[in-house]
Amino acid sequence: MRLFSKVLIANRGEIAIRIAKTLHHLGIRSVAIYSDADQDAAHVRFADEARRLGATSAASYLDPQAVVDAAVDTGAEAIHPGYGFLSENVELARACQRAGVTFIGPAEHALDVMGDKIRSKNHVAHAGVPIVDGVSEAGLTDEQLIEATRHMTFPMLIKPSAGGGGKGMHIVETHEQLPGQLATARRVAKAAFGDDTLLIEQLVRSPRHIEVQILADTHGNVIHLGERECSLQRRHQKIIEEAPSVLLTPETRERIGQAAIDTAKSVEYVGAGTVEFLVSDAEPDKFHFMEMNTRLQVEHPVTEEITGIDLVEAQLRIAAGAPLAWKQSQVKFSGHSIEARVYAETPAAGFMPSTGTVRHLAEPTGTGVRVDSGLRTGAVIGTEFDPMLAKVIATGADRSQALARLNQALDEMVVLGVNTNLEYLQHLLRDPDVVAGTIDTTLVEARLPEMTFDAPDPRQAHMAALFIHQQQHAPSAAWAHDGFRLNASSPITYRVDYAAEDPVRIDVTLDLQSELVPHHRPNEYIYRDANGVEVVTMVAEPPHTSGTRVWLASRDFTGAVTVLDHKAQVVDALVNMDALQQGIDPQVRAPLPGTVTAVHLPDGTAVSAGDPVVTIEAMKMEHQLKAPLDGTVSIHVTDGQQVRLGENILTVTAAQPAAGEA
Template identity: 50%
Template sequence: MFDTVLVANRGEIAVRVIRTLRALGVRSVAVFSDADADARHVREADTAVRIGPAPATESYLSVERILDAASRTGAQAVHPGYGFLAENAAFARACEEAGVVFIGPPASAISLMGDKIRAKETVQAAGVPVVPGGRDPELADAARALGAPVLLKPSAGGGGKGMRLVRDLGALEEEIAAARREARASFGDDTLLVERWIDRPRHIEIQVLADGHGNVIHLGERECSLQRRHQKVVEEAPSVLLDEKTRAAMGEAAVQAARSCGYRGAGTVEFIVPGGDPSSYYFMEMNTRLQVEHPVTELVTGLDLVEWQLRVAAGEPLSFGQEDVRLTGHAVEARICAEDPSRGFLPSGGTVLKLREPQGDGVRTDSGLSEGTEVGSLYDPMLSKVIAYGPDRATALRRLRAALAETVTLGVQTNAGFLRRLLAHPAVVAGELDTGLVEREVEGLLAGDVPEEVYEAAAAVRLSGLTPVADGSWTDPFSVPSGWRLGGTPKPVAFHLRVQDPVEHAPRGTHTVTDDHVSVTLDGVRHTFHRAADWLGRDGDAWHVRDHDPVAASLTGAGAGGADSLTAPMPGTVTVVKVAVGDEVTAGQSLLVVEAMKMEHVISAPHAGTVTELDVTPGTTVAMDQVLAVIAPHEEAAE
C-alpha cells in the first residue's frame, strides 16, 4: 500500500477519499485553489498544497500544478476522484511519466472509452449491443436518417453536459451549435455523436472491478432513471426492474466491455433499457472512474470501492470472485445541489450560514460542506449526497425521505425539499421509473406558494429585533412594538417582506424566537423553523425572506431594474452576446447566454424593441438579478 496519496479533486469526493485513506493509515494530500483555501477537504487532509487561482483551468485542471504538488509532498499516487482530470488520458500518461501511480485505469482505456464513438465500436465488436446512431462529420445527416427524436451527445464527456434531446429536426442546427458550445466548455472537445432516442427508457449501470492480474467482476447494478436534464438526481441499488437472469446477462456484458479495453480498477458500464422489455438493453458508455453514486453499491455489497481502487493500483489482486459477490438489502442516494427549484433549477450560490447533515442508523452523508463555505459559480453545483440503507426498498426510501427532511443548508438554496417530495411520488414508491418521469411531474414536486407560516416566522424574527428604548426605569412608549397610536385603536405592526412576490404581513400568532430557531403557532398549529440571518428552513426546504421597500420598488418599475430590463437569473459568466446597442429585436429573440456551474441559460427579449443599454461583454461575471441589458419596447409592444 502507498504511504502518501494526493487527492486531485475538491468537495465531497475529496473528503470521501480522504476518509478511506485515513482508515488505511495512508497520508493524504489535498490540493486547493484560492476559492477553496478554507474548504473542508483542505482541513481534513494531512497536508494541503495551493495549486492556483479560482478558475479550474488554472488550478484543478492544471496537470503541471497537480504533479508539482505530488512531487513536493512525496505522493506516490494520485486519486483523481470524478470530474476535472479523472477521465483525462493525458493526465494518466503524465502521471506515469512522472513516476506517480494514477489510481484509475490505463491511459489507453480512458482514451478508448472516453471517445464514445470508438467505445461503441469496440464493445459492439465484443458482442455488446449498442444504440443505433451516427457521428461527426455526418452528424446532421445521421440525425435526419434516424428521424426525430434523437439525442445529441458529446463524444468526449458525460454527466449530461452538452446533451440535447431534439424532437423537432427543424431546430437541429441550433441544437447542434448549443451542444458543441457546452461540450467545448465542459470537456475542451466539441465532437458530437447522435443516437436514436428511446422513449421512456430506464438508465441502468453496472459497477465493474478489475485488477492487474486478469480478474474482472461486476458488483451488480444501480438504477439511475430519475434524472432531470439528463443529470442523475436519485440512484439506487439494486434495480427493481431486473430479475436474476437479466442481472447476470447485463453483468456479463459489462465485464466483456471492460475486458475489451483492457480495464483496471473501478469503472461503470451504462446501459439504456426499454422499460417494457428489460432483456433488450443497449450499451451507452463506460465511465472510466469512480461514480458519484458509488455509495449505494458499497452499502449493498459491504465493499469500500475507494479502498479497492487503492489496492488494485498498488498491484494487489482481487481477493474475491464473482461467486462471492452478494447484494444484501437496498440503498438509495439523493444528490444535494446548489440550485433553486422555484426558479427553474437555476444554479444558486452564497455562504452556508447554518448546516445540519443527517447521520445515524441506516443514513450516510458524503459532503464537502461546512458552515462558512462559500458556494460560487465556478464549479459543479453538487454539494453533498445523502444515502439511506435498509433491509428492503421501502425502508430505504422512508429513511431517505426522513433524512432529507433533517437536512439544513441555510444561506444557499438547494433541491433537498424537491428530492424529498420526489421520493414520495407514487410512481417512485412503486418503482415505476423512467428517465423522463421527473420532467413530466416536476410542477407537482415544487414547493408551490410560500406558506403563511413562513412570513409569520420572518415577521416574528423582525418583531423580536425591535427593542424598546429604555432609560433607567422609564421606557419610551413610542419605541414599544405594540402598534399603539395616539387617540386610536392599536394597529398591528406590519412588515414588508419578499421571498418571490412582495407581501405585507403583520404577526397574528404566538411565537418563540432563538438564535437558531423560530416557532410560531397559527390557528392552533405549531410550526418550527431553523433560522440564520434572513433564512428559514424546514423539511429540506428553505426560504430567503428579505425586507421589501415598496417605495423604492415603485420608483424602479416592475421587478429588478424595471420591466424592460434583462437581468441575470443566476450568478455566473456571460459567454455569448448576440446583440449591440441600437439593434432591433423581436419578442423571444435569443440575446445573451449566461453560464454557471457548467450550465447554459439563454436570455431572450421580453418583447419587441430596441437595445438601449448593454452592460456586459463575453467573459463578464454577473451576480443574480444584475441588469444585463435594457430593451425599450416598440410602441405596439408597450401598448
C-alpha cells in the first residue's frame, strides 16, 4: 500500500526527531515546525524542511489552524502530532479533515470521549471495563461534589476532567479538607486546561500504574502489545518506565490486555493508543481503568524494544488505510526494557527547572542502549517548554541486565551547561526496592527526604581552578606535551564556590604535583595528582567580575562551580564588606530560572533602595528585582537573556558617605 510522500510533524524536541527517523527510514520527507525559541533547535535541523509558525508556542505548536495551513503550504499529506501540545486536540483533527490532510491519530469520536475523564470513565464502565469508585458527573458544584462523596471513605483523589500530567490532582484525607482542596483544584484546572470540571475517585493506596499499548486499524482489528510499568513517579509525573511489569501473572496480563482492547473497541478506536490502569499492589489480580491516551506515549520505546514493532511506522500504515500486519497470536515479547527520562532540573534545589546553554554533550552508545534525544551542543534550554531533554532506554535479556545497562548508560551520559536529573535517576535505579521490582507510585516521594546529592570535593575544586588558570595564562604549545608547571616560589590561590542548599566554598592553592593536559576528545582532559589519574570533562562560561563558572564532569561529581581568581575574590570581599556594614546583601540573584524581559536602568546608574532594576519572567509570572540599598548598580544581564536559578543579576555598590559624615 502506498504511504505518504511528505508528513508534517506537529511537535518539537526528541519526539519530533524520533518520528522523523522513521519517516526517513520509509523514504518519506519530513516537515518540522517551530516557534522563535526553537529556530535553531535540533529537530529543525534534522527535518528535511522546516516552517516557522509564530513567535510563541500559542502561535505555533498550539495553533491547530496554523499547523494545518503549514501542512497545506508545504504539500504535506499528513500530520503526526507526537505527544503533548495538540496530540489529543479534537480541533486539530477537525481542521485536518476540512483541509483534506490526514490526521495520524484516532477519529473525532474517540478524541471527544477519551479526552474528558468523566465522559471516558462513564463510557468504559458501560463497556464492562472495571473502574475506580467515585463521583464522575459533569457540572457539579463544590457543594454537590461534597454531598455526593458522603458515602465514600477516605482518602480520595480530586482530578481535573480535562487534564493530565498530574496538574490539579489533590489527595484529600478528611471531609474538612475537601472544600479547600476543591477550590484549589478548580483554580489549577482552569489555568492549565481552560476547564475547571472535577471528578473525585477513591484513592488506591500504594497503587501500581500499569498501561497497555494497543494498535487498531480501520478494518476493525485491534491488538495489544503488552503492558508497561509506570509506577516510578514524582508528583504524578513518570520518571522511569519498563516493559513488561514484574507484577502481573500471565493470567492477569491476558485479562488486562483484553480490557484495553475492549476499551478501544468501545469508541471504534483507530491508531496507536494507551489504556492506563491502577493495579493494587496488595491485590495484583485486580485492576481499574484510569484513562486512555489517544496518542503515542513518551515511554513507547520500551514496548518497541521488547516487541520489535516500530509504533510510528504502524501509525503511518494505519493512517494510510493498511490493515494491521499482526494478529494477537503473532505478537511476541522478548527480553526486558527500561526507560529513564532526563530532565533539565536541579533535584538538590527541589527539582527547580534549570536553564542554560548546552556546552558539552556526550550521549551513551553500546549494546542494548538507545537514546531518543532533542539535544545538541549549543542548544539553549529555556523555560518555554517541558523540561524533558532526552530518554535513555536500555534493553537486556532480562530485567537485571536491562537495569545494569541503563545504569552504565546514565553514567556515560554527560550534559554540561544545564543541570539535569542524571544523578537522581541513578539513585533511584540503585534503590533496593527498585532493583527488586517492589515499587509503587508512592516510592519516589518516600525516598526523597533521605536522598543526598554529590558536592565537589577539594580534588575537583583543584581541577576547576587549574583549568581556569591555564586558560587565563594562555599556555604554550610545549605545555600540551609537558604538562603544567608552577613557579614554586609564587603559589597561586583560587577560591571555588558551589551553590547549593548548603553552599560549598573551597580555597585552592595550585601545586607542583598536579597537571591537566588535553585528552583526545573535545573538552576532555587528563588530570593527574598525587592520588592518581582521571579523565574529566570541563567547559567554562564567559568570565565575569564575580568569577568564572566552570561545568565539570568527573568520576564523583557533575555540576557547575564558580572559580574566583585574586581579582574576583577582592571584588567579592568588597561586596561582602558593604553587606556587613549595611546589614543588607548587595547582590540580587534570580529567584527562579527564567528570561530577562526588561532592564530598567543603564549599568552604573545611581539607585535608591527599592528602585526596580530588572524584570524576569519565570513560570509564566513576572518577578521585579529591585535595588537592595542606595548606591551604584552593576547589571550583569541583558534583555532577553536566559538566567539560571541563583544567578547574580545585579550588584549595588553602597554609596560612600561624604567627607566629614560619620
